[in-house]
Amino acid sequence: MNSVLNWISANQQMIYIVILMIFIGIEVIGRVPSVLHTPLMSGANAIHGVVIIGAIIVMGKAESDNYLALVLGFLAVILGTLNVVGGFVVTDRMLEMFKKKKPPKSP
Amino acid sequence: MELNILTVCYLIGSVTFILGLKMLSNPATARRGNLIAAAGMTIAITGTIFLYKDDTGNKLHNYAWIFGGILIGGIIGTLAAKKVKMTAMPEMVSMFNGMGGACAALISIVEFSHIGNNVVPGSHKLLLPEGGQGIILIILLGVIIGSISFAGSMIAWGKLNGKVKDFSFKGQHLFNIAILLVILGLATYLIGWTPANATIIFFLVFALSLLYGIFFVFPIGGADMPVVISLLNSFTGVAAACGGFLYNNKVMLTGGILVGAAGTLLTILMCKAMNRSLTNVLIGSFGGGAKAGPLGKKEQGSYKEISISDAAVVMSYAHKVFIVPGYGLAVAQAQHACHELEKLLEEKGVEVKYAIHPVAGRMPGHMNVLLAEADVSYEKLLEMEQANEEFPGTDVVLILGANDVVNPAAKHDPSSPIYGMPILDVELAKTVIVNKRSMKPGYAGIENELFYRPKTSMLFGDAKKVLQDLIGEIKNL
Incomplete structure (x- = not known):
């Protein structure tokens, strides 16, 4: 019990962020029209590509004789980049197709 | 100084993610929103590469590996995303989502390998890392959620392009629940008792999570894949947030949790558009459930x-x-x-x-x-x-x-x-x-x-x- 409380107080900043982000995440997309469900999903998919930062840290901290960390970290960097770059490019391609016909609707 | 700049980079990243998501949910601003989030991501990544220092003040090294990985991933990702046909875009999203999940799982595996072999001399206990059991919990969460997301996304990808057929057997739901319980049981054991053979248990959890991801998506009909992908998308978000806890990294935390929350809501909205509940989609197994x-x-x-x-x-x-x-x-x-x-x-x-x-x-x-x-x-x-x-x-x-x-x-x-x-x-x-x-x-x-x-x-x-x-x-x- 004590250790749990300690953990919470040691990480209170992070826990605050988690709670606030949950509310922001819900609030921010609350009124999305169904037409945009797919691009929004794809955009969110690209955003969680921030894992790549973790991969970079793993890779950059790996000692040169720790082959497990080097190989897995390298793989993680590749996969994370795929997620980020691919995600944003696919989303942009989807939205590009909306754009052309959009002007008459927006003021 | 450098660390302060990095903090600002992360702050910019977090704000652009929120802003980008907000703009993505409006047809008039969607495209700009996507670009803004991408710009924020670039700033956060560049900042990490050049400015990051760990707790003891060491900068990152292995730059050749880092840039090599980014180059390979970037080229493949751009080509795949540019070449993909309109009809195949859903599969592509699922594939990229799986990559993110795998990335999170790999990070956890490497981090665990640093602590998994340190045994307290003369006992059968693991030497607790700095940060205590909380760190083990976060690492386990990252590997479990990341692997489920990876395996599930791959199956969803296969289903959408017709390579994987719907497959279910009697009692599959019980089987799935059983796997999940075993995963949770092993994880609890690992965290609570921190036994010396932690590495074996850790990899068992990893394997079972992959298995669970596969069997979780297998019985769900192809028509419901968008909902499943959206759900797995929010899973990956949470897995990314675990990395944020691990490295005390705010941008990973905000980005991950943001996607986790928004993705969950989006999943529910998608279900609503079909007038079905999420449980109905996940348990109902379309097609297989088509009775007499x-x-x-x-x-x-x-x-x-x-x-x-x-x-x-x-x-x-x-x-x-x-x-x-x-x-x-x-x-x-x-x-x-x-x-x-x-x-x-x-x-x-x-x-x-x-x-x-x-x-x-x-x-x-x-x-x-x-x-x-x-x-x-x-x-x-x-x-x-x-x-x-x-x-x-x-x-x-x-x-x-x-x-x-x-x-x-x-x-x-x-x-x-x-x-x-x-x-x-x-x-x-x-x-x-x-x-x-x-x-x-x-x-x-x-x-x-x-x-x-x-x-x-x-x-x-x-x-x-x-x-x-x-x-x-x-x-x-």
Whole structure:
């Protein structure tokens, strides 16, 4: 019990962020029209590509004789980049197709 | 100084993610929102590479590996995303999502390898890392959620491109729950007792999580994949947030949790668009659950066919024609032919509109994107409610490769797996022409009695070819 409380107080900043982000995440997309469900999903998919930062840290901290960390970290960097770059490019391609016909609707 | 700049980079990253997501949910700003989030991501990544220092003040090294990885991933990612066909975009999203999940799992594996072999001398306990059991918990969460997301996304990807078939066996749900319980049990043991053989248990948890991801998605029907992908998308978000805890990294935390929360809500919204609950999607296993109900009505009599020339006549002498696009249109890449038909009919004084069901195609919004690609005017695309209001004054409804979204069983047959899903009431129109490749049932695997109704005539063939023939025929009239 004590250790749990300690953990919470040691990480209170992070826990605050988690709670606030949950509310922001819900609030921010609350009124999305169904037409945009797919691009929004794809955009969110690209955003969680921030894992790549973790991969970079793993890779950059790996000692040169720790082959497990080097190989897995390298793989993680590749996969994370795929997620980020691919995600944003696919989303942009989807939205590009909306754009052309959009002007008459927006003021 | 450098660390302060990095903090600012992360702050910019977090704000652009929130802003980007906000803008993505409005058609007018969506594209800019995506670019803003991408810019923020670039800043956060660049900052990490050059400015990051660990707790002891050491900078990162292995730059060759880092840049090599980014280069390889960047090139493959850009090419894949640029080359992919419109119809295959949903698969692509699933694939990228899986990559993110795998990345999170790999990070956890490496981090665990740093602590997994340190045993307290003379005991059977693991030497607790700095941060205590909390760190082990976060690492475990990262590997469990990341692997489930990875394995599940791969199966979803395979299902969408037809490589993996729906598969379920008796008691599969119990089997899945059992796997999950074992995973949780092992994880609790690992955290609570921190035994010396932690590495073996850790990899057991990893393997079981992969297995769970596979069996979690296996029984869910292909038509529900968008919902599943959206759910796995939010899983990956949470897995990324675990990395944020691990490295005390705020941008990973905000980005991950943001996507986790927004993704969960989006999943629920998608389910609502189909008028189903999430549990119904996850447990209901479409197709497999199609019981005797629809089969009992197999003897619905015969359907009638219509020739291209008859269809051309009917349509060119109509006042108002509605086109209902579906997955068949996407597969046949017939959107341009479809637009041509629309223009031709308009020249003849026929009013042409499109009725878009929210879940037509393989993903919500699929049809809008497809038709926009062919330059179909945005005002011509009517959402389901509007279209249903206008069907009574419509002469001809042309259904192009759509099936389940016009199946009347959803309205009156409680035994049907799609019962309760709102549909396009095409029967309110005077005539219905259905273009399909064959009489085979649609993605949900259920018969469609619409095809046997007296108002309905069938026009068999590939959507693109049929449309081209129709155009030729109407020109000759």
